[in-house]
Amino acid sequence: MPLLRVALAALLLCFTLTAQSAINTLPFQNNAQEKRYDHLIEELRCLVCQNQNLADSNADLAKDLRTQVYNMIMQGKSDQEILDYMVDRYGDFVLYRPPVKSTTYLLWAGPFLLLLLAFITTILFIRNRAKGTEPSMSEHDQARLQKLLQKNNKDSNS
């Protein structure tokens, strides 16, 4: 029984530790600064673990870059200045949202172009199918049909 109690206590201790580490310990002067910090580290990519942003990543570089973002906020730098600073060093790739410029037009417009293409294809497909429901007949068959009909008429008239 005491063993169970110790195990339970140890388990609870684990939770308190994780809860503590999740709390942001950086001292900010006001809430606005903290919001900007949280926003910026969400927008910046960790270059070591590329599918994580700075907020999510535990990589050493991510920690350093978070510190850099924090320091720059405390120095009174604007969001744009901080983003520019990162892009100057790591390139556009550091931004989770790629900027719209000549090299990224296709990236931004691509999905809409594909959607448009799919739309056009669908319309063409539906139109063709609508046409296809009429029974088609060659001129030769049509002439034959007329002849047969006329013959039939004559036969029934006589």
Next chain:
Amino acid sequence: MKARALIPFAVFAVLVVLLAVGLTRDPKLVPSPLINKPAPMFSLPTIDHPDQQIGTTDFKGKVVLFNVWASWCVACREEQPILTQFAREHSTPVYGLNYKDQRDEAKRWLNYFGNPYIASAFDEKGRVGIDWGVYGVPETFLIDKKGIIRHKVIGPITPDIIANTLLPMIEKLEKES
């Protein structure tokens, strides 16, 4: 009708080619925005002499290799003998940036794995590394006589990279005034 039946196959083929090209590219290689830009300025103490400074100004007027390394970096062990041999066989000066390391460990590591550097700057906090856009050690910058970064190798330098990329570029850069 026959030509139209080929359209899905054509689309499929184009897709396969695009994806195949995509597979051969390494997403870890992020192109550096620093290429063809002046090397970021820094001044740091060297590993061997804490009271001696080394920095970008020391590179002026020479074609140099600037190699970012650390004793904790596993890939650097593979690179070090190759870089050391390069430094022995060629006159191009090799400088080092010891990135986020400890001085004693770094010295011991150089003794063990080889020291190709004229000097290594000691970037304990990694601040200079950020300025140079370092994100994966080892990284190597090729800097021309005017102090412009002309090429960056991400990951360990191989004999192949030296023979086919670095040496031809160095030869060209040496001819520039």
